[in-house]
Amino acid sequence: MKYSFPREMIRSELEDIVGQHFVSVEETDRLVYSTDWSWMPQMWLDRGERLPMPDYIVHPGSAEEISEIMDIANKYHLPVVPWGGGSGTQGGALPMFGGILLDMKRMNKIIEIDEVSLTVTAQAGINGQQLEWALNEKGLTLPHYAASAKCATLGGYLAPRGTGTISTKYGKAEDMVMSMQIVLPTGEIIRTPPVPQHAAGPDWTRLWLGAEGTLGVITEATMRVEYIPESRLLRAVLFDDLSKALEAGRRMMTRRLHPFVIRLYDPASTKTRVKAILGYDFDGAYMVLGFDGDPDIAALEEEKALEMCAELGGRDLGPEPGWKWWNHRYDFYYPPINLKLPWMYGTTETITTYDKIEKLYWAEKKAVEEGFAEWNVRFIGHFSHWFHWGVMLYSRFIIEEPPQDAREALRLHNRIWNTAMQAVLANGGMINEHHGIGLKLGRYMRKQYGDAWPFLLRLKKMIDPNGIMNPGKVGF
Amino acid sequence: MTATRLDENILLTADNCRYCLMCRHVCPIGHVTGLETLTPHGWGLMIASNRRGLLTWNDESVFKLYSCADCGTCRAHCVTDQPLPETIATARAQVVEAGLAPPAVGRVAEMLQRWQNPYEEQAPEPVEGRGEVALFVGDEATYLRPGLLDAALKLLEAAGIRPVLIGRGRSNGYVASSLGLIEIAHDLARANLEDLAASGARRLLVLSPGDFFAFKQLYPERLQLSLPDSVDLSEVTVLLAQALDRGELAFEPLPPGPPHAYVDPSHSVRVKTRYDAPRKLLAAVIPAPPVELFWRRERTHPVGSTALKFTIPQFADHLTWARLGDARQAGAQRLISEDAGTLKALGDHAARFGVEVLSLYELLASQLR
Numbered sequence A: 001m002k003y004s005f006p007r008e009m010i011r012s013e014l015e016d017i018v019g020q021h022f023v024s025v026e027e028t029d030r031l032v033y034s035t036d037w038s039w040m041p042q043m044w045l046d047r048g049e050r051l052p053m054p055d056y057i058v059h060p061g062s063a064e065e066i067s068e069i070m071d072i073a074n075k076y077h078l079p080v081v082p083w084g085g086g087s088g089t090q091g092g093a094l095p096m097f098g099g100i101l102l103d104m105k106r107m108n109k110i111i112e113i114d115e116v117s118l119t120v121t122a123q124a125g126i127n128g129q130q131l132e133w134a135l136n137e138k139g140l141t142l143p144h145y146a147a148s149a150k151c152a153t154l155g156g157y158l159a160p161r162g163t164g165t166i167s168t169k170y171g172k173a174e175d176m177v178m179s180m181q182i183v184l185p186t187g188e189i190i191r192t193p194p195v196p197q198h199a200a201g202p203d204w205t206r207l208w209l210g211a212e213g214t215l216g217v218i219t220e221a222t223m224r225v226e227y228i229p230e231s232r233l234l235r236a237v238l239f240d241d242l243s244k245a246l247e248a249g250r251r252m253m254t255r256r257l258h259p260f261v262i263r264l265y266d267p268a269s270t271k272t273r274v275k276a277i278l279g280y281d282f283d284g285a286y287m288v289l290g291f292d293g294d295p296d297i298a299a300l301e302e303e304k305a306l307e308m309c310a311e312l313g314g315r316d317l318g319p320e321p322g323w324k325w326w327n328h329r330y331d332f333y334y335p336p337i338n339l340k341l342p343w344m345y346g347t348t349e350t351i352t353t354y355d356k357i358e359k360l361y362w363a364e365k366k367a368v369e370e371g372f373a374e375w376n377v378r379f380i381g382h383f384s385h386w387f388h389w390g391v392m393l394y395s396r397f398i399i400e401e402p403p404q405d406a407r408e409a410l411r412l413h414n415r416i417w418n419t420a421m422q423a424v425l426a427n428g429g430m431i432n433e434h435h436g437i438g439l440k441l442g443r444y445m446r447k448q449y450g451d452a453w454p455f456l457l458r459l460k461k462m463i464d465p466n467g468i469m470n471p472g473k474v475g476f
Numbered sequence B: 001m002t003a004t005r006l007d008e009n010i011l012l013t014a015d016n017c018r019y020c021l022m023c024r025h026v027c028p029i030g031h032v033t034g035l036e037t038l039t040p041h042g043w044g045l046m047i048a049s050n051r052r053g054l055l056t057w058n059d060e061s062v063f064k065l066y067s068c069a070d071c072g073t074c075r076a077h078c079v080t081d082q083p084l085p086e087t088i089a090t091a092r093a094q095v096v097e098a099g100l101a102p103p104a105v106g107r108v109a110e111m112l113q114r115w116q117n118p119y120e121e122q123a124p125e126p127v128e129g130r131g132e133v134a135l136f137v138g139d140e141a142t143y144l145r146p147g148l149l150d151a152a153l154k155l156l157e158a159a160g161i162r163p164v165l166i167g168r169g170r171s172n173g174y175v176a177s178s179l180g181l182i183e184i185a186h187d188l189a190r191a192n193l194e195d196l197a198a199s200g201a202r203r204l205l206v207l208s209p210g211d212f213f214a215f216k217q218l219y220p221e222r223l224q225l226s227l228p229d230s231v232d233l234s235e236v237t238v239l240l241a242q243a244l245d246r247g248e249l250a251f252e253p254l255p256p257g258p259p260h261a262y263v264d265p266s267h268s269v270r271v272k273t274r275y276d277a278p279r280k281l282l283a284a285v286i287p288a289p290p291v292e293l294f295w296r297r298e299r300t301h302p303v304g305s306t307a308l309k310f311t312i313p314q315f316a317d318h319l320t321w322a323r324l325g326d327a328r329q330a331g332a333q334r335l336i337s338e339d340a341g342t343l344k345a346l347g348d349h350a351a352r353f354g355v356e357v358l359s360l361y362e363l364l365a366s367q368l369r
């Protein structure tokens, strides 16, 4: 691909920094990097339409190189979009205004595994599954079991504040962070404090957790790891009534049991997704429970949990349907059995406290199903990340026969999101729990934060004065 | 047989893979290049975009299309068994038909058409005699690792087997199929099956997982040719390991030496039940516990011995360096494998990494009791 004079100048300056092999302006690469895993751009290409493309795809090899790239971006006012695995669902890595796309995958080294303090330090572009395999060789595990581990990067776990399958016991990805190295939009390479719990001023480490590349580039992270648990118990329980199932989960968490997973499918998901992937034809709400660690303690906790379920009418289905879910939990994402085009779908996941969650669920379901009945929209959900104060609702809408015209389809998609987010906000929910804001949800940030939003805008302006970092994302 | 007569449906796999990221963590080319385009989803999106008029085949995109190593790792890790490598080979066949293939493909095609192998200007040897058991020798064991065949024959003899040699000096058809040369692949496969029929054998032995894959999967899936149902296919290592278990073979252990590792050959992931047999044989001659490479067994990455070495040798070299780097990281100083192509690729670069490369069959034969 041949560019005009100014663009060739910039290309050559970028090549001076990272080397010729690590800058691509080729048409095929620009096409492939024009979409991440979000529905909107995928649909757009599916309908034969073109997307904005990055001007330069750069594979930096170090924080120092990224710092120099920032200089160029500031000088020429070029957008810089960090890209990990491109597995984000919110359009966070889309190069909306072209510019420099920083693919982090060359920075994939494990720097240190500390088997005494149980931490791992790795570069941010390392693939999640590859990191996990390396830890497993030493009997360790990073307890962020994202369903995207096979495709996402460490930086991509942290930038949108991801949550994994076993978060209910081990926390969100952000809770595992000890420390990070970050390249600021102004080029400084900084390191956050070495430990997360201290009292040396405010916890500014967290500014970059959830910034989704709008405040700089995470280049390295030290993460807390765990020993691979000695035992794992899995089991399933079936409830006739979603409300009682939610109450059972609340009791387990507030009475401080330590399940590593409580996955509760609403009756609609149980009847569709669970049936399609696992082959069980259950009526009601299917709940998977998992306990791990010392075998005696895990068994005792499981017994207590089953008692709590039984008190609320939960029927113990035994270990087999629990293990089947565990062993096939990623099958949900493989085509052609996943949710895929030409269908329309969106994950409007949210989180709130236990007192509000059920009302929120019904309100969102009603708003979406009634609002878009003419499209035969289906609303399904599961509750998968539990805290001792509340729970995440992984809600989804699905339309099997959406409009064929790309623009019409995009408009309908946005309208359904608007409806869902209004219901979420009206019922005390957060606009997102773990996929992040990206492009998709930026327009709700002001509504979410009210008077605090201008303060966040000022913060962004201070850290990124020229607005080069990932423009159009997180509402910035 | 032409690309257009191939089942067009296979290209629909591209529609499944274009937005799926679930096997990219095992794709060796994605791993060594770090480029999104050169991952399973990238190839899926390229092929799907070409069909939607968003991407044309030109020098640049064809280079990318030919960058896949056709190693099978993606498919081996795909829960729904999407035939992505087959899809890429089909797209390449269309590119060949359109006259847009890289020049290297033409050169390989000429060699294969004339000599039935891409290595030497020499025709394959005819089948001599008949017997119960046939051994497919192929071109790589003939030209890339002379000595390997004699060692394997010595071991088989010790196990009481004297096979009829077939396909000696002839490609198994994989390279042609992978590069999109479907007619040529078909001719080679048919010639190998004719050799087999001429041998009268009911058991077919192969020296490597690549050959196993060719007869078992590639012929029926990509070329619509099959082994007769009456013929039983197995790898020599599997058969020797069984003989070892039964006490029919015994080896003199080597004196203790530097740390060693077994290298699962290219295409190993395509034969899921094969991983223990060569390790068992190796333990009989080197009893010290081996170190294991990171990219091993179900997640074996190929070395640069696949069809890629003909079209994009620099990527093929990167694959070999990555395995040698893996060995160095694991602390192995001796690498042992049985496949001629794998041995050749490793051997060509081993000195730079300070490791020694040994042939499993030759090692075993030298230690036969």
Ligand SMILES: Cc1cc2nc3c(=O)[nH]c(=O)nc-3n(C[C@H](O)[C@H](O)[C@H](O)COP(=O)(O)OP(=O)(O)OC[C@H]3O[C@@H](n4cnc5c(N)ncnc54)[C@H](O)[C@@H]3O)c2cc1C
Binding pocket: A036, A037, A081, A082, A083, A084, A085, A086, A087, A088, A089, A091, A092, A093, A104, A124, A125, A145, A146, A147, A148, A151, A152, A153, A154, A155, A156, A157, A158, A159, A160, A161, A162, A163, A164, A165, A212, A213, A214, A216, A217, A218, A219, A333, A434, A435, A438, A470, A473, B021
């Ligand atoms: C099959 C599948 C399953 C999923 N399951 C889960 C799940 O279980 N839990 C979950 O939390 N999410 C899940 N996701 C969503 C997504 O994978 C995660 O958000 C993931 O962590 C994103 O990582 P990535 O490396 O692909 O980031 P990308 O998609 O490349 O980027 C995401 C955002 O982070 C920014 N970014 C990336 N790297 C850096 C960096 N080094 N520094 C600064 N900013 C950066 C990007 O600019 C972008 O805004 C799933 C996605 C898929 C495809």
Ligand code: SF4
Binding pocket: A334, A335, B016, B017, B018, B020, B021, B022, B023, B024, B040, B041, B044, B074, B075, B077, B078, B079, B080, B081, B082, B083, B084
């Ligand atoms: S081969 Fe399977 S796992 Fe890999 S991209 Fe295709 S559908 Fe996904």
Ligand code: SF4
Binding pocket: B026, B027, B028, B029, B030, B039, B040, B043, B067, B068, B069, B070, B071, B072, B073, B074, B075, B084, B085
């Ligand atoms: S065949 Fe190998 S190189 Fe090609 S896409 Fe699959 S895993 Fe990657």
